[in-house]
Amino acid sequence: xxxxGRRVNDQWTRLExxxxxxxxxxxxxxxxxxxxxxxxxxxxxxxLIAESEGSIVRVSFDLEDDSVVHAQLAESISPRIVxxxxxxxxxxxxxLEEYFAGDRSAFDLPIDLRLARGPFxxxxxxxxxxxxxxxxxxxxxxxxxxxxPRAVRAVGSGCATNPVPVIIxxxxxxxxxxxxxxxxxxxxxxxxxxxxxxxMVA
Amino acid sequence: xxxxxxxxxxxxQPFYEAHRGRVLRLLVxxxxxxxxxxxxxxxxxxxxxxxxxxEVDGRLDSWVLTIAHHAAIDSIRRAAKETPVAEVPDTSMVxxxxxxxxxxxxxxxxxxxxxxxxxxxxVVLRVVLDMSHAQVAAVLECSEDAARxxxxxxMANLRRARSIADQGAVT
Numbered sequence: 001x002x003x004x005g006r007r008v009n010d011q012w013t014r015l016e017x018x019x020x021x022x023x024x025x026x027x028x029x030x031x032x033x034x035x036x037x038x039x040x041x042x043x044x045x046x047x048l049i050a051e052s053e054g055s056i057v058r059v060s061f062d063l064e065d066d067s068v069v070h071a072q073l074a075e076s077i078s079p080r081i082v083x084x085x086x087x088x089x090x091x092x093x094x095x096l097e098e099y100f101a102g103d104r105s106a107f108d109l110p111i112d113l114r115l116a117r118g119p120f121x122x123x124x125x126x127x128x129x130x131x132x133x134x135x136x137x138x139x140x141x142x143x144x145x146x147x148x149p150r151a152v153r154a155v156g157s158g159c160a161t162n163p164v165p166v167i168i169x170x171x172x173x174x175x176x177x178x179x180x181x182x183x184x185x186x187x188x189x190x191x192x193x194x195x196x197x198x199x200m201v202a
Numbered sequence: 203x204x205x206x207x208x209x210x211x212x213x214x215q216p217f218y219e220a221h222r223g224r225v226l227r228l229l230v231x232x233x234x235x236x237x238x239x240x241x242x243x244x245x246x247x248x249x250x251x252x253x254x255x256x257e258v259d260g261r262l263d264s265w266v267l268t269i270a271h272h273a274a275i276d277s278i279r280r281a282a283k284e285t286p287v288a289e290v291p292d293t294s295m296v297x298x299x300x301x302x303x304x305x306x307x308x309x310x311x312x313x314x315x316x317x318x319x320x321x322x323x324x325v326v327l328r329v330v331l332d333m334s335h336a337q338v339a340a341v342l343e344c345s346e347d348a349a350r351x352x353x354x355x356x357m358a359n360l361r362r363a364r365s366i367a368d369q370g371a372v373t
Contacts, residue, residue: 005304007306008304008305008306011306011308012227012306012307015226015230015238015239016223019226019242020222022239022242022243023242023243023246023247027247027250032250032251033250037215066216070213070215070216071213073213074212074213079213079214079253080250080253081213081214081215082214082218083215083219
């Protein structure tokens with residue numbers, strides 16, 4: 001593209017951004033936004049973060065197709081999904097940036113686990129919130145702390161379907177004996193997060 | 203055959219993402235940059251307010267452009283009642299330049315300002331958004347013949363305005 005074409009393109013891009021900002025603010029003010037989303041760049045790839053009614057409901061890695069995540073949100077919450085950085089999402093962005101910079105070890109964000117199906121899975125996720133940064137637990141230990149020592153498999157699926165990864169640290173759960181186990185975001189991300197947290201507490 | 207119903211309601215954001223550039227270009231071509239921003243907000247608030255649409259099929263594309271067209275016409279009517287501050291027509295823009303998409307927002311609005319709203323919309327749809335006469339007709343809810351005629355009239359007017367401007371420059 002020549003210089004003139006780039007200049008013209010930039011003009012349209014700026015106008016589109018202004019138009020979107022004005023619309024999104026008005027839509028939010030008119031309470032038409034049921035789910036707001038932002039995407040942030042991190043060392044483990046882009047994260048899509050979704051908020052509904054003032055709480056974070058979803059974090060997804062870029063290995064998940066956005067359209068699949070949108071379909072899930074549309075089906076289980078509302079199809080009125082708009083890219084808009086609400087106050088809660090701005091807070092989430094700031095806290096995640098601090099976390100990835102190594103300056104934050106715990107998140108203080110409103111979370112809604114409505115996308116986690118079933119009460120036991122919610123109990124599991126509640127337990128995960130209690131594992132401090134730099135530490136890990138085994139699936140069996142989490143099952144025991146959730147009050148069902150035999151439900152080791154269910155803990156695995158609770159972790160695998162964690163709707164709010166990174167913020168709810170399912171990456172801190174390993175197999176008994178210390179091998180990595182699984183991770184919804186892929187084992188490379190799990191390894192990265194654990195190493196990052198080791199450095200943070202070192 | 204039964205009409206396919208979507209298994210889940212369509213998310214607004216991907217639809218918006220796919221159409222917002224076209225809506226903005228339509229509005230800028232019709233009413234200029236400043237008024238376009240207000241119309242843009244009205245259009246998308248209306249679409250979001252009625253989301254998800256009842257009919258989920260190919261007609262959604264023309265549906266949103268029809269809403270944008272109506273918003274532009276309303277804005278033109280309102281502006282006519284208030285102080286007329288129309289864009290200053292700039293007839294130096296030739297149609298193939300518009301077509302080449304190397305036209306910024308203000309240049310696009312100025313190049314179409316000499317046309318009546320009906321002719322402006324067909325040029326925007328045909329040339330800027332690269333739609334067929336049939337697609338233009340779907341947006342304007344008119345016959346394909348009528349769309350074709352409006353477009354021919356608009357192009358003739360653009361050429362006429364251009365040649366008058368050229369003669370003015372010579373003398």
